[in-house]
Amino acid sequence: MLKVKNLSVGYDNVPVVFDASFEVKEGELVSIVGSNGAGKTTILKTLSGLLKPFSGQIEFLGRRTDRMPAHEIVKCGIAHVPEGRRVFGKMTVLDNLLLGAHTLENQDEIAGRLKEVYDIFPRLKEREFQKAETLSGGEQQMLAIARGLMSKPRLLMVDEMSLGLMPILVDRVMEILKEISRQGLTVLLVEQKVQEALEMADRGYVLQTGRIVAEGTGKELLESDMVKKAYMGM
Amino acid sequence: MLLQVIASGVLMGFVYALVAIGLTLIWGVMDIINFAHGEFLMISMYTVFWMYTLLKFDPFVSLPVAALLIFVISYLTYKIIIKRVIDAPGLTALLATFGLSLFIRNLAQFLWSPDYRFVTTSLVADKKITMGPVIIGLPQMAAAMGSIIMTVLVFYFIQKTKTGRAIQATALDRDTAKLMGIDTEKVYAITFGISGACVGVAGALMATFFPVYPESGALYSLLAFVIVALGGFGNIKGALYGGIIIGLAEALGGFAFGTQFKYAVVFLIYLLVIQVRPKGLFGW
Numbered sequence: 131m132l133k134v135k136n137l138s139v140g141y142d143n144v145p146v147v148f149d150a151s152f153e154v155k156e157g158e159l160v161s162i163v164g165s166n167g168a169g170k171t172t173i174l175k176t177l178s179g180l181l182k183p184f185s186g187q188i189e190f191l192g193r194r195t196d197r198m199p200a201h202e203i204v205k206c207g208i209a210h211v212p213e214g215r216r217v218f219g220k221m222t223v224l225d226n227l228l229l230g231a232h233t234l235e236n237q238d239e240i241a242g243r244l245k246e247v248y249d250i251f252p253r254l255k256e257r258e259f260q261k262a263e264t265l266s267g268g269e270q271q272m273l274a275i276a277r278g279l280m281s282k283p284r285l286l287m288v289d290e291m292s293l294g295l296m297p298i299l300v301d302r303v304m305e306i307l308k309e310i311s312r313q314g315l316t317v318l319l320v321e322q323k324v325q326e327a328l329e330m331a332d333r334g335y336v337l338q339t340g341r342i343v344a345e346g347t348g349k350e351l352l353e354s355d356m357v358k359k360a361y362m363g364m
Numbered sequence: 365m366l367l368q369v370i371a372s373g374v375l376m377g378f379v380y381a382l383v384a385i386g387l388t389l390i391w392g393v394m395d396i397i398n399f400a401h402g403e404f405l406m407i408s409m410y411t412v413f414w415m416y417t418l419l420k421f422d423p424f425v426s427l428p429v430a431a432l433l434i435f436v437i438s439y440l441t442y443k444i445i446i447k448r449v450i451d452a453p454g455l456t457a458l459l460a461t462f463g464l465s466l467f468i469r470n471l472a473q474f475l476w477s478p479d480y481r482f483v484t485t486s487l488v489a490d491k492k493i494t495m496g497p498v499i500i501g502l503p504q505m506a507a508a509m510g511s512i513i514m515t516v517l518v519f520y521f522i523q524k525t526k527t528g529r530a531i532q533a534t535a536l537d538r539d540t541a542k543l544m545g546i547d548t549e550k551v552y553a554i555t556f557g558i559s560g561a562c563v564g565v566a567g568a569l570m571a572t573f574f575p576v577y578p579e580s581g582a583l584y585s586l587l588a589f590v591i592v593a594l595g596g597f598g599n600i601k602g603a604l605y606g607g608i609i610i611g612l613a614e615a616l617g618g619f620a621f622g623t624q625f626k627y628a629v630v631f632l633i634y635l636l637v638i639q640v641r642p643k644g645l646f647g648w
């Protein structure tokens with residue numbers, strides 16, 4: 131579904147991701163893990179078109195997306211839930227969700243999407259007319275994911291959703307993502323929490339200082355010496 | 365007499381507010397100060413004047429034409445000039461709009477001479493409304509009403525329509541707006557267009573009672589800067605209240621100290637307010 135070949139990208143002509151190749155297949159839940167500053171967010175921003183690659187190719191559903199503007203990429207079916215939630219704080223929960231559906235034209239379809247995400251996140255329905263900035267951190271994360279789902283994506287990319295959440299909430303949000311993935315949506319997850327992210331993933335990639343250094347099923351990676359040493363202090 | 369002064373101050377305030385809303389909108393959405401704002405106002409006034417002189421059109425017939433024309437001019441200003449400089453560092457965008465304002469002003473002098481011109485007859489010319497002790501010129505009344513209507517329309521558009529929602533989102537967080545599938549380039553161009561339509565309407569209304577000349581926009585854009593700063597940069601409601609305050613200050617100042625000092629009073633109030641609230645009355 132998503133194929134990335136030899137991607138190099140960075141800021142102001144300084145590369146921070148080097149020659150990365152990976153893929154996500156239809157229906158999979160794939161995790162890219164790595165520590166602070168490894169380049170995970172940079173990769174997601176490139177996939178969604180906020181950054182332009184220095185070199186390499188990105189192909190989504192058979193179409194090259196690496197030169198497309200970000201708003202076109204959304205229309206191709208990629209939704210990006212950004213790091214730090216980035217909800218529109220001064221706007222209501224409902225407005226945030228409607229913004230997520232910006233690329234949809236059909237009002238019935240939008241109403242249908244809204245109902246679906248409210249079914250997944252009933253708490254958001256209760257807070258429909260509240261300003262997003264008044265939600266708790268966990269609720270904001272749910273809003274960010276719900277907003278991503280509104281565009282009817284084929285691929286949902288979630289950046290560091292555990293950031294700033296209590297462990298119990300992390301489990302809840304992860305559970306919800308797993309459920310969304312079970313229902314058939316393809317998910318690309320980026321996380322510092324290596325153990326959790328690999329446990330729930332079908333496959334994973336390990337990113338170290340901008341380079342992919344290991345790949346495999348979640349289980350394989352968890353059992354590899356490299357991951358155990360570098361990320362689990364064993 | 366005092367009531368009279370207050371009433372005419374408030375009425376002008378609504379017109380100033382509309383000019384300021386155009387300015388504050390661009391600032392709020394894209395952090396740019398459009399120094400050519402006053403010159404767009406001036407073009408609108410000339411549009412009404414020439415349609416009146418050459419085609420015998422009433423200013424209220426020309427108003428939608430002027431509004432549309434300035435919408436298009438402002439839209440194209442974004443597409444042709446601002447777009448190229450918006451992400452440039454430092455003062456580039458500021459200098460670009462400043463250059464544009466000088467260019468338009470000089471072009472107007474070249475084409476139409478520096479003479480003062482007047483639109484002497486219109487639907488509302490020379491008519492007055494009497495309400496108890498207060499006598500209001502119909503042109504000023506019509507200008508205030510027209511400005512209020514346009515203000516409400518702009519407010520409604522931003523708050524309630526899909527495009528308005530996209531404008532708000534882009535103003536709050538450009539990158540995340542892009543992730544929603546919003547074409548932020550288009551949003552910027554439309555924002556410039558709406559800003560232009562605001563001064564287009566204001567200019568057409570003002571042409572019914574103010575002289576038209578190449579510098580005629582400059583003073584009002586200066587007032588608009590004060591109003592925007594007073595109300596809080598980027599804040600539409602702030603611009604509305606700021607406009608009324610400045611309209612009042614101008615009228616009361618002129619009444620108390622003589623018309624030659626009215627702007628001294630305006631700037632004094634501005635200086636006082638920003639001492640207490642540096643980000644303006646409604647700034648956050």
Ligand SMILES: Nc1ncnc2c1ncn2[C@@H]1O[C@H](COP(=O)(O)OP(=O)(O)OP(=O)(O)O)[C@@H](O)[C@H]1O
Pocket residue numbers: 141146164165166167168169170171172173213290322
């Ligand atoms: N806007 C930017 N301008 C310049 N350099 C940046 C920018 N954003 C990130 N970087 C640099 O790029 C590198 C990778 O950053 P990135 O945000 O992709 O890491 P990450 O893996 O997402 O880290 P974290 O787990 O902390 O979110 C870092 O060295 C960072 O300093």
Ligand SMILES: [Mg+2]
Pocket residue numbers: 170171172213289290
């Ligand atoms: Mg990150």
